[in-house]
Amino acid sequence: MTSDDEGEVMGTPGAATMVLEAAGLVKHYGSVQALRGANFQAEAGEVVALIGDNGAGKSTLVKCLSGAEQPDGGTILLDGRPVLLPTPTAARKLGVETVYQDLAVAPDLDPAANLFLGRELLRRGLAGKLGMLDRPAMRSQAIDHFRRLGVTLQNADVPIGSLSGGQRQSVAVARAVMWASKVVFMDEPTAALGVVQRERVLDVIRRVRDQGIAVVLISHNMPEVLAVADRIEVLRLGRRVARFTAAEVTLEQLVGAMTGALTPEETT
Structure with a gap:
């Protein structure tokens, strides 16, 4: 050395x-x-x-x-x-x-909503102009992102607060990595x-x-x-x-x- x-x-x-x-x-x-x-x-x-x-x-x-x-x-x-x-x-x-x-996760929101928290995707057209969220697109991108990182969730549609500590931490890490x-x-x-x-x-x-x-x-x-x-x-x-x-x-x-x-x- x-x-x-x-x-x-x-x-x-x-x-x-x-x-x-x-x-x-x-x-x-x-x-x-x-x-x-x-x-x-x-x-x-x-x-x-x-x-x-x-x-x-x-x-x-x-x-x-x-x-x-x-x-x-x-x-x-x-x-x-x-x-x-x-x-x-x-x-x-x-x-x-x-x-x-x-x-710093939102326990009442599902994993996909947490991934896009503050960066939500809006629907196309008039619906998007009115502020309506494109939840299917966010869910699809979130599941693909979790898959690439090897993050396995028991249920991707439940509030993150109901997941295990390890799964909540994995979602927090995945959110940071996504951006x-x-x-x-x-x-x-x-x-x-x-x-x-x-x-x-x-x-x-x-x-x-x-x-x-x-x-x-x-x-x-x-x-x-x-x-x-x-x-x-x-x-x-x-x-x-x-x-x-x-x-x-x-x-x-x-x-x-x-x-x-x-x-x-x-x-x-």
């Missing part, structure tokens, strides 16, 4: 298309400095895990990269070009979607799920990656990170302190980078 001139612990770099980058992001909340020149990179067609202890800056970094917060300094690049993300809506228009831990063209952030997507449900969600994440979309996984579950991630980036005290190739790193190295026990000087 080597270290770069920023003092980051680095694994073997991959040769892929960089779709999203953060360069030197700074964020203050009053006297608290949440990000201290944080860097981050996500490549097309990979799962990159973002890990760190509580207070490391993970949530703040994701909020800045998804338009929910504005950094006080630094640069965000999408496909190598500097971008401004003033709102989550602006980020979504650029192909960046987020799956939050609380899912994302660049990056999908996933915040603890398997939290509170059982073993079987967790594996189904992880399989959906792999399928998303295989479609050429960058998946950013925020998780405290290290075995899960090692099972699904291609790369791992570690934040500590508001800065990226380490980058690893998942296949070449151990759990002990990840914990060491998160806690500060592993330093660049010790790995050169």
Whole structure:
């Protein structure tokens, strides 16, 4: 392993298309400095895990990269070009979607309606001008989208609130993927799920990656990170302190980078 001139612990770099980058992001909340020149990179067609202890800056970094917060300094690049993300809506228009831990689904609506929530299809002609929804078209597209992602639902016509936790999470992931063209952030997507449900969600994440979309996984579950991630980036005290190739790193190295026990000087 080597270290770069920023003092980051680095694994073997991959040769892929960089779709999203953060360069030197700074964020203050009053006297608290949440990000201290944080860097981050996500490549097309990979799962990159973002890990760190509580207070490391993970949530703040994701909020800045998804338009929910504005950094006080630094640069965000999408496909190598500097971008401004003033709102989550602006980020979504650029192909960046987020799956939050609380899912943010409408429990009284069916899966198809959730997929098109806020982006509903209207019927053609006068009916569409009057605001009538094209429910058959939305249902047909939703079922096809679920099939491509390997999402199996017991019933596609019932309120999503009646589905299992794993199925609700799969619908939330599928909704983000349906509209994302660049990056999908996933915040603890398997939290509170059982073993079987967790594996189904992880399989959906792999399928998303295989479609050429960058998946950013925020998780405290290290075995899960090692099972699904291609790369791992570690934040500590508001800065990226380490980058690893998942296949070449151990759990002990990840914990060491998160806690500060592993330093660049010790790995050169």
